[in-house]
Amino acid sequence: MYTQALDSQGRDLVAAPPGEAAASAAFQARIDADEKVEPKDWMPEAYRQTLIRQISQHAHSEIVGMLPEGNWITRAPSLRRKAVLIAKVQDEGGHGMYLYSAAETLGISRSQMVEQLLSGAAKYSSIFNYPTLTWADVGAIGWLVDGAAIMNQIPICRCSYGPYARAMVRICKEESFHQRQGFEIMLTLAQGTEAQRAMAQDALNRWWWPSIMMFGPSDVDSKHTAQSMRWKIKRFSNDELRQRFIDITVPQAQFLKLTIPDPQLRWDEATQHFRIGPIDWSEFQAVLQGNGPCNRERIEARRAAHRAGAWVREAAAAHAAKHSGREGAQA
Amino acid sequence: MSETDWPLFEVFIRSRSGLEHKHVGSLHAADARMAVEHARDVYTRRQEGVSIWVVRSADIIASDPAEADSLFEPARDKVYRHPTFYAIPDEVKNL
Numbered sequence: 375m376y377t378q379a380l381d382s383q384g385r386d387l388v389a390a391p392p393g394e395a396a397a398s399a400a401f402q403a404r405i406d407a408d409e410k411v412e413p414k415d416w417m418p419e420a421y422r423q424t425l426i427r428q429i430s431q432h433a434h435s436e437i438v439g440m441l442p443e444g445n446w447i448t449r450a451p452s453l454r455r456k457a458v459l460i461a462k463v464q465d466e467g468g469h470g471m472y473l474y475s476a477a478e479t480l481g482i483s484r485s486q487m488v489e490q491l492l493s494g495a496a497k498y499s500s501i502f503n504y505p506t507l508t509w510a511d512v513g514a515i516g517w518l519v520d521g522a523a524i525m526n527q528i529p530i531c532r533c534s535y536g537p538y539a540r541a542m543v544r545i546c547k548e549e550s551f552h553q554r555q556g557f558e559i560m561l562t563l564a565q566g567t568e569a570q571r572a573m574a575q576d577a578l579n580r581w582w583w584p585s586i587m588m589f590g591p592s593d594v595d596s597k598h599t600a601q602s603m604r605w606k607i608k609r610f611s612n613d614e615l616r617q618r619f620i621d622i623t624v625p626q627a628q629f630l631k632l633t634i635p636d637p638q639l640r641w642d643e644a645t646q647h648f649r650i651g652p653i654d655w656s657e658f659q660a661v662l663q664g665n666g667p668c669n670r671e672r673i674e675a676r677r678a679a680h681r682a683g684a685w686v687r688e689a690a691a692a693h694a695a696k697h698s699g700r701e702g703a704q705a
Numbered sequence: 706m707s708e709t710d711w712p713l714f715e716v717f718i719r720s721r722s723g724l725e726h727k728h729v730g731s732l733h734a735a736d737a738r739m740a741v742e743h744a745r746d747v748y749t750r751r752q753e754g755v756s757i758w759v760v761r762s763a764d765i766i767a768s769d770p771a772e773a774d775s776l777f778e779p780a781r782d783k784v785y786r787h788p789t790f791y792a793i794p795d796e797v798k799n800l
Contacts, residue, residue: 414770464746471732471747484733485708694736
C-alpha cells in the first residue's frame, strides 16, 4: 500500500569513506546517466543501507497495512464488497512479498527483517496505527491512504535500484483498483441515507490529516531528501507530493459533497493550488514514536500471527527435508 | 526468533503461449512444489501467466558485473554483424 517519506526516519548519511571516493564518483556518474543499479553491482554502503531501510520499512507497511482493513472482512456489507476487500488485502500481502524480496537482494535476510518488525525496531507507515471504526473507514483508506500511496509510489517506479523499481511497477499496477474501490464505497455512502452520509463524513474527518501526514515531514525538516534525490531513490520532495495529492483530492471530496476537515482550506488563484491549514506535526511524531491509537495492537497482532504460524513453518520444513531426495530425482 | 529462512527461489512466468518465460522475482519456499504454489499466489493473482518455472536461487550461476567489460569485449568491435554496416545503393531493392 504504501511508503511515507521513509527516508526521513534514519540517521544522517555520511560522506564516502576514504579510499572509496573514486568508486563513489563513478557510481554517482552512473546514476546521473540514468543507469540502473543491480544487486551485484558495486554500490556505496550508505546507498545500500538507505535502500535496505526504505524497502524493508515499505514492506513492513504493506504487511501491517493488512490489519486495519482485514478488521472489516467478516463484516463487509455485501458479498461483492467482501470479495473485493479480500482481494485488496491479499494484494497488500503480495506487495509485502515483492518488497521483502527486493530488500533481500541487498544482503539482509527475510528472518532479520521479520525480527526487526516484531521486536519493534523497524518502522512502518504511521497511518496504520489508526483504528478502522466503521465500514466507511474501508472506503476512506482506499480513497485517501491508497491515493496518497500511489502519489508516493509512482515516482519510485523510476528509482535507481532495479529490483525496487521493478517491484514498484508491479505494485502501482495493482494499486489503482484499490483506490477506485475505496472511492466507490465513499460514493455509495455519500449518495445513501443521512446516516450513511454522516458515516462517510466521519471517516473523512478522521483520515484526512493522517493521510496528509503520510507524505512525511515538511521539506524544511526532511534531512535525507537531498541525498536520496542525488541517488535517484527519491524524485520529488515530500511537500511537492503532498501538494499534488491535495490538488487532486479536494475536487474529489467536493464531488462527494463531503467537507474536508480544514477550515483554512482555500483555493489560491495566484499559484493555482489548494492551500491547507497548518499540520499538527506533534500528532505525527507521537504516532511515529509508538503512541498512536493502535501501535501496540498492530505489533501484537503480527507477533501472534508469527507465533501461531510456527508449527506450519516447522511442518513444511520437515516435509521438505523428508522428500528432498525424491524431489531431486524427479527433475 | 532465530529461525532459518526457507530456501530462496527465482520465479519465471510465461505470460501466454508463444512467449518465453520471464524472470518476475523471487520468493521463499520449503520445497519446489510450495515454490510453484507460492509463485501462483504472489505473481499471478491477475492471470499473468500460463506457466511457472521456479529454480533455487543458489543454483543460478551468474556472470560477474565487475568483469562485464572483459566478458563482453569480444563483440564490441564487430559492427559488421549488423546489417546497417553495409552500404547498398538505394535503387537496389529487397536486400
